[in-house]
Amino acid sequence: MAINKLALLRYKTIDDCLRNRFRKWTLEDLIEKVAEVLYDREGIATGISRRTIQGDIQIMRSDKLGYNAPIVVTDRKYYSYEDRDFSITKAPINGADVDKMKEIVGVLKQFNGFNYFDEMSDMIARLENNLYKSTNQSRNYIQFESNKQLKGLEHINPLYQAIRNHRSLLIEYKSFKAQQSQQSIYYPYLLKEYRNRWFVICKPKKGAVLLTLALDRIIEFQELPHEPFVDYKGVDFEVYYGDLLGVTKSERDRAHKVILEVDRYNAPYVLTKPLHASQKVVAEQEDSITIRIDVVPNFELEREILGFGECIKVLAPRFLASRIRKRLAKAAERYQRPNSE
Numbered sequence: 001m002a003i004n005k006l007a008l009l010r011y012k013t014i015d016d017c018l019r020n021r022f023r024k025w026t027l028e029d030l031i032e033k034v035a036e037v038l039y040d041r042e043g044i045a046t047g048i049s050r051r052t053i054q055g056d057i058q059i060m061r062s063d064k065l066g067y068n069a070p071i072v073v074t075d076r077k078y079y080s081y082e083d084r085d086f087s088i089t090k091a092p093i094n095g096a097d098v099d100k101m102k103e104i105v106g107v108l109k110q111f112n113g114f115n116y117f118d119e120m121s122d123m124i125a126r127l128e129n130n131l132y133k134s135t136n137q138s139r140n141y142i143q144f145e146s147n148k149q150l151k152g153l154e155h156i157n158p159l160y161q162a163i164r165n166h167r168s169l170l171i172e173y174k175s176f177k178a179q180q181s182q183q184s185i186y187y188p189y190l191l192k193e194y195r196n197r198w199f200v201i202c203k204p205k206k207g208a209v210l211l212t213l214a215l216d217r218i219i220e221f222q223e224l225p226h227e228p229f230v231d232y233k234g235v236d237f238e239v240y241y242g243d244l245l246g247v248t249k250s251e252r253d254r255a256h257k258v259i260l261e262v263d264r265y266n267a268p269y270v271l272t273k274p275l276h277a278s279q280k281v282v283a284e285q286e287d288s289i290t291i292r293i294d295v296v297p298n299f300e301l302e303r304e305i306l307g308f309g310e311c312i313k314v315l316a317p318r319f320l321a322s323r324i325r326k327r328l329a330k331a332a333e334r335y336q337r338p339n340s341e
Helices: 005-019 027-042 048-059 095-112 120-133 155-162 267-270 299-306 318-336
Strands: 071-074 078-081 169-173 182-194 197-204 211-214 218-223 256-263 280-284 289-293 311-318
Touching: 005 027, 005 048, 027 048, 048 071, 120 256, 155 182, 155 197, 155 218, 182 211, 256 267, 267 289, 299 318, 311 318
Parallel strands: none
Antiparallel strands: 071 078, 169 182, 169 218, 182 197, 197 211, 256 289, 256 311, 280 289
């Protein structure tokens, strides 16, 4: 049974009234009190009907929400709890709630296995123990993509805390192309995941542009409590990645109209799982469809296109089509070379 915020507020108000033994509550008193709370909390000035409060009392008395409230009427007009210690806030969780919470725990455990936050790990363990000590454990019915062998996962929690608490960091980092690692001071702003790989978006102290550091390339880092943190005012991170596949982007990058021709066999895959939220079908041919996405051309976009192999063709922009053509030619060339064996 779905209940909304206002209904819960009414139940809580009625519960507070009935727990108050220093006053006798008529139905009109309850109506007046609920109307007062709705006005104070939600600004609702239309009052509340007698029928609504009577319905609320019936629901509280029933097992629909698991309350089973022992509400009695004395002298044919005064409402109270027969059990002086009762409160709906103390009502036990019903079976349906337990089953739903067990499903939620099963989902949370998968994030927990990803070592997100130590505090959450403890919380999930306690919740799981309380739920299962009197019920039978059931299997999970949903699985998330994860790879516990990925490097850098241990950095997620301390980086999250550093971002949350606005801490400057000294990071030792070694990119794939660098021969040696380097240490620099960074101001971290955002953790982002793409295809099960994690990145931290930050700005170096000696630099003006945002950088994207892969967590699996971080050697080590430490907080610098005496280094003032510099907030970043340049972009809104809530929308910064809206025109992007992946994480590779600079503030100067702008989205291009990328036109792709997809063969008829693979068209259903692209239609049911769009490459990007901006995807639109611009033409339909007998043996293919043509789609448009408005995205920043980057390494991740190229990998997505190359993943379709011969089944997709870049029509525009021309520089992207040229780059994909050259990469496919190099790939074909590797198969033309004789094996070293």
